Amino acid sequence: MISAPERRVPSSELTPVLYRVVERRRETDDVVTLLLEPLDGERLSFRSGQFNMLSALGVGEVAISVSSSPHDSGPLRHTVRDVGAVTHALCSSDVGDVTGVRGPFGTDWGITGRPNSYDTVVVAGGIGLAPLRGAIEELVAARREDSGRVFVLVGAREPAQLVFLDDLAAWEEAGAVVRSTVDRPATGWSGRVGLVTRLLANAGFDALHCRVLMCGPEIMMRFTARALEELGVDPASVWVSLERNMQCGLGWCGHCQLGPLLLCRDGPVVNYLEASALMNERER
Ligand SMILES: Cc1cc2nc3c(=O)[nH]c(=O)nc-3n(C[C@H](O)[C@H](O)[C@H](O)COP(=O)(O)OP(=O)(O)OC[C@H]3O[C@@H](n4cnc5c(N)ncnc54)[C@H](O)[C@@H]3O)c2cc1C
Ligand code: FES
Structure with missing residues (x-):
């Protein structure tokens, strides 16, 4: 037996x-x-x-x-x-x-221990930067002459909701291209205004040779993925982090099920090709 x-x-x-x-x-x-x-x-x-x-x-x-x-x-x-x-x-x-x-x-962003000659574009909405912070630290620390560039594109509803301001400055100092934008400006804000999708076209990454790591509200990820595709980015190179109600974390209880996926085990990081059809099923 x-x-x-x-x-x-x-x-x-x-x-x-x-x-x-x-x-x-x-x-x-x-x-x-x-x-x-x-x-x-x-x-x-x-x-x-x-x-x-x-x-x-x-x-x-x-x-x-x-x-x-x-x-x-x-x-x-x-x-x-x-x-x-x-x-x-x-x-x-x-x-x-x-x-x-x-x-x-759960799954990870797939960058640990893997040098990459392609550009890495990190796109975050609000607190969506939290699951990406460790990856950015790793990418920035591992950058070499022959590795791809790191782009950090961040959007928030208002300036007061931008997180990790010291880190954004440190990543820029360390050679990453960092851009932030807010939906609604506040008094004293002299930065960019508009959705995070507006940062994509002029960021300067190589759309044909890049990978994208993305986390934020699902509507933001959908519009960003669509805009990336219009720029020529292959959807198979886009990775998103999805959130659902988690209980056991071990693939036992089914609370985190999304279509065929148990997100505690098969996610939270999922390739956009797989995620896109499922994300369309419901909006949080
Ligand atoms: C893989 C994963 C990673 C996460 N990482 C973070 C993180 O780094 N930082 C962080 O602040 N939160 C994160 N979350 C979301 C966090 O788990 C929820 O905010 C939390 O479960 C809410 O619990 P609560 O008891 O405080 O509020 P509840 O009373 O349970 O919920 C309050 C509100 O939050 C909504 N909500 C509950 N659970 C979720 C969820 N999973 N996703 C979105 N909305 C939810 C509810 O619908 C309700 O509107 C993550 C979730 C997942 C699945
Ligand atoms: S949280 Fe229990 S199966 Fe995913």
């Missing part, structure tokens, strides 16, 4: 490991970055684009992307937007508070 291969599930996938908040940074009115260190043992390893289930003890558990780089030996970073009970409890954590971490889960 042939027995099914045994899948050994690391205990950190089933049981939250306790981490302490060692730093709390306010990014915007409703977005906070938590820097976490394990109470005992080693910090977990992950790849850019993966997520953890973070628990606010006594309140609940939610999926939050890791926003640090896998090569960063410091605390684990998660950037959380306060939208409901659990994210509110997480955003209200103080330095010294304890939170549970289960993971990492």
Whole structure:
């Protein structure tokens, strides 16, 4: 009799490991970055684009992307937007508070350890920059003379909702092309106004030799993918990160199902060719 291969599930996938908040940074009115260190043992390893289930003890558990780089030996970073009970409890954590971490889960942006001669275009809407932050850090750190250029194109509803302003400046300083835009300007804003799609045509990337990593509201990703295709970008070179309700994170409960995909296992990072038909099914 042939027995099914045994899948050994690391205990950190089933049981939250306790981490302490060692730093709390306010990014915007409703977005906070938590820097976490394990109470005992080693910090977990992950790849850019993966997520953890973070628990606010006594309140609940939610999926939050890791926003640090896998090569960063410091605390684990998660950037959380306060939208409901659990994210509110997480955003209200103080330095010294304890939170549970289960993971990492899901697919990644596919860049770790892979030099690339093509340009990489990162497109983010609002807090969609959080799941991409680690990848950008990796790409910027790994840039060599013979590697492709890195483009970071960011859109937000208002200037006050732009996250990681220090990082944007540091990436530009390190050689990335960084552009940001807002839908609605505010007093004192002298930057670009308009949707993120307006940044694409003049950014200067090689549309025929690039890969695109994208995260944001699905309507923004759809319009951006369409505009990229008009510029000549192959949809098979476009990768998106999708969000759905996550519970187990292990492909067991079905809560995160999107068509044939279980997004905790087959996502969150999915090729646009596969994602596009499914994204059209529903709008968040
Ligand atoms: C793979 C993945 C990665 C994520 N990464 C991040 C991240 O880095 N930072 C971050 O702030 N959030 C992230 N999210 C979204 C986060 O999980 C939800 O905001 C959270 O579950 C809301 O829980 P809550 O109890 O605070 O609010 P709830 O009371 O559950 O929800 C409040 C509102 O948020 C909406 N909502 C709930 N879950 C989601 C979801 N998964 N996607 C979109 N809207 C949702 C609800 O419809 C409702 O309108 C991610 C989600 C997934 C699936
Ligand atoms: S969250 Fe349970 S199957 Fe994906």
